[in-house]
Amino acid sequence: MSIGHTLLALLESGPRHGYDLKRAFDARFGHDRPLHYGQVYATMSRLLKNGLVEVDGIEHGDGPERKRYAITDAGITDVGRWLAEPEKPEPYLQSVLYTKVVVALLTGRDADSLLDAQRTEHLRLMRELTRRKVSGDLADQLICDHALFHLEADLRWLEITAARLDQLAETVRP
Amino acid sequence: MSRSPAAPAGSLLAAAGLHKAYGPTTALAGADFSVHPGEVVAVMGPSGSGKSTLLHCLAGIVRPDAGTVRYGARDLPSLSDAERSAVRRTEFGFVFQFGQLVPELTCLENVALPLRLNGVKRKAAEQEALHRLEQLEVADARGQRPGEMSGGQSQRVAVARALVTTPRVIFADEPTGALDSLNGERVMRLLTEAARDTRAAVVLVTHEARVAAYADREVVVRDGRARDMAGVGLS
Numbered sequence: 001m002s003i004g005h006t007l008l009a010l011l012e013s014g015p016r017h018g019y020d021l022k023r024a025f026d027a028r029f030g031h032d033r034p035l036h037y038g039q040v041y042a043t044m045s046r047l048l049k050n051g052l053v054e055v056d057g058i059e060h061g062d063g064p065e066r067k068r069y070a071i072t073d074a075g076i077t078d079v080g081r082w083l084a085e086p087e088k089p090e091p092y093l094q095s096v097l098y099t100k101v102v103v104a105l106l107t108g109r110d111a112d113s114l115l116d117a118q119r120t121e122h123l124r125l126m127r128e129l130t131r132r133k134v135s136g137d138l139a140d141q142l143i144c145d146h147a148l149f150h151l152e153a154d155l156r157w158l159e160i161t162a163a164r165l166d167q168l169a170e171t172v173r174p
Numbered sequence: 175m176s177r178s179p180a181a182p183a184g185s186l187l188a189a190a191g192l193h194k195a196y197g198p199t200t201a202l203a204g205a206d207f208s209v210h211p212g213e214v215v216a217v218m219g220p221s222g223s224g225k226s227t228l229l230h231c232l233a234g235i236v237r238p239d240a241g242t243v244r245y246g247a248r249d250l251p252s253l254s255d256a257e258r259s260a261v262r263r264t265e266f267g268f269v270f271q272f273g274q275l276v277p278e279l280t281c282l283e284n285v286a287l288p289l290r291l292n293g294v295k296r297k298a299a300e301q302e303a304l305h306r307l308e309q310l311e312v313a314d315a316r317g318q319r320p321g322e323m324s325g326g327q328s329q330r331v332a333v334a335r336a337l338v339t340t341p342r343v344i345f346a347d348e349p350t351g352a353l354d355s356l357n358g359e360r361v362m363r364l365l366t367e368a369a370r371d372t373r374a375a376v377v378l379v380t381h382e383a384r385v386a387a388y389a390d391r392e393v394v395v396r397d398g399r400a401r402d403m404a405g406v407g408l409s
Contacts, residue, residue, distance in 0.1 A: 116394075116403070119403070120392075120403045122383075123383060123386065123387065123392055123403070126383060126384065126386075126387035127387045127388075127389070127390075129387070130384075130387040130388055134363055148384055148387065149384075151383070152382075152383045152384050155383045156383075159220070163220065
């Protein structure tokens with residue numbers, strides 16, 4: 001995820017302090033991984049340096065001074081460019097699962113058991129995500145669905161590979 | 175007659191050593207299975223592995239060539255056709271992929287039908303049916319006939335009908351197979367919630383992992399044998 005672009009986009013509705021930005025980010029996108037304050041301030045420094053945000057005001061309180069950031073025109077353009085550019089689809093051609101299956105076959109280990117164990121682990125996680133989805137709000141549902149569809153794709157691959165294991169064994173064994 | 179093996183402790187329905195062949199084709203080759211009250215078990219496996227035959231044997235629809243199916247104190251294959259039919263009608267509920275509603279009846283009448291067949295008076299049957307339709311979020315369609323509803327609505331009505339007798343076991347064979355993702359998810363959420371509310375066990379045959387993920391555990395049928403995946407781990 002591009003934290004910089006996301007923070008920039010959050011500023012489009014109006015200037016905010018770093019702390020407010022972190023809270024807004026965590027509420028919408030931080031589900032399992034809330035941002036660290038350090039990440040926020042490092043990102044804002046970079047955006048400031050690149051002219052994508054500007055300091056809109058500084059508050060002096062009891063604690064350290066608090067900067068309020070505002071997005072610049074260049075920042076708005078940058079968010080627009082980021083949204084318009086499609087993400088590169090992940091080709092998944094360097095699959096650890098595939099490597100493990102081949103290594104198991106090459107070394108005479110039980111590839112069937114490996115696939116079964118992986119399948120069980122995938123389904124365990126899918127059950128966990130499904131429980132979270134059923135009891136969650138729309139954001140939870142969409143985030144869990146994204147993960148569930150990817151896990152399901154893995155599972156299909158595991159099933160097809162299990163069905164073709166004998167064939168694969170013939171090609172990899174010396 | 176040989177004594178059947180003891181069912182796993184606390185199980186509501188338990189099968190052991192099931193064999194079933196259709197002519198030269200072996201569908202089940204020594205399958206074991208058990209489910210506890212309130213538990214949802216997904217039965218998965220490749221096409222032709224014997225999943226549906228296992229479900230039909232467990233539900234007393236098909237008599238296995240060998241093996242036992244203990245339901246409480248009874249062994250289902252040993253019962254007469256009439257006795258098995260009575261168990262199915264009063265204690266089991268069924269949801270299939272499609273085509274299970276009577277086209278001439280309204281939704282309300284379809285859902286009330288199992289109660290009417292069990293001798294419940296019309297008013298009481300329809301009152302209970304309406305409650306189930308509400309639970310399945312499809313009460314608005316109570317006066318419609320199956321041909322006038324969407325696939326998702328029809329399937330929720332079918333689930334309501336399966337639940338109306340408060341069955342102890344619900345058998346669901348690819349219940350979302352004809353639905354899109356959103357409707358399938360909705361059916362699964364409502365089916366599993368309703369089953370857990372009443373502590374009914376669910377035997378869910380599916381080839382979709384996202385549907386199986388609504389279950390508490392998974393059994394995989396391969397070559398006519400059922401394997402409980404709970405014990406499979408990354409060791």
